[in-house]
Amino acid sequence: MDETMVGEQTRYIAAYLLHDAAANVEGYITNYDAAELQGAEDAGMVILAEYSDKSRERVKASDVREPKPTANGIELVKAEDVDELMEAVIDVFDALAAELFSPVLSVSSVSATAVSGGPDTAGEASAARTFAAALAALKSIVYEGAAIR
Known part of the structure; x- marks a missing residue:
């Protein structure tokens, strides 16, 4: 061959x-x-x-x-390979949220609707809310089965 x-x-x-x-x-x-x-x-x-x-x-x-x-x-990959990769991406974003924003915004406590405490300035608060909303949306896709298969 x-x-x-x-x-x-x-x-x-x-x-x-x-x-x-x-x-x-x-x-x-x-x-x-x-x-x-x-x-x-x-x-x-x-x-x-x-x-x-x-x-x-x-x-x-x-x-x-x-x-x-x-x-x-x-080359195509299996869905479970993509799932593992997306979970790793979420872990990176969780770490980024913990580093850039207050501890209140880190890990699984991040929610698109409830960002409490948070940064001091309005610009930082807006950035934190935008980041939190995007992270929450990503988590819902990965963990709640909304992913396209």
């Missing part, structure tokens, strides 16, 4: 197909069980790798690996 550079774009395997030469039909592989793929190859089926540039190449069953899902060449 050739996974080298093609021009300025990296060529990668986007999918695998199973081709029945006798019946002249083919379909995309969705079950990557090594024993089943080897059985299909032993029965005379042809396994094809389809690359990102739409070219195809015959491959052996032993070389087949489930491709990583991509969209326009960008």
